Amino acid sequence: MGLAWLIHAANQALSQAVARVKYFQENNHELYQQACTVSKQLAIS
Numbered sequence: 001m002g003l004a005w006l007i008h009a010a011n012q013a014l015s016q017a018v019a020r021v022k023y024f025q026e027n028n029h030e031l032y033q034q035a036c037t038v039s040k041q042l043a044i045s
Helices: 002-010 015-027 029-044
Strands: none
Touching (some): 002 015, 002 029
16 A cells, blocks of 8 residues: 555655655566556545
8 A cells, every 4th residue: 555655656756756666666566566556546536
């Protein structure tokens, strides 16, 4: 859930969030994909 919020922040162009999300994209792609799904649901709410 925390990564989902971080992705949401990165989508708002917050530089620290962008850097941390990039780390997960590169190092834990499966977790990143799951968090993307949750992040999309957060954006709808």
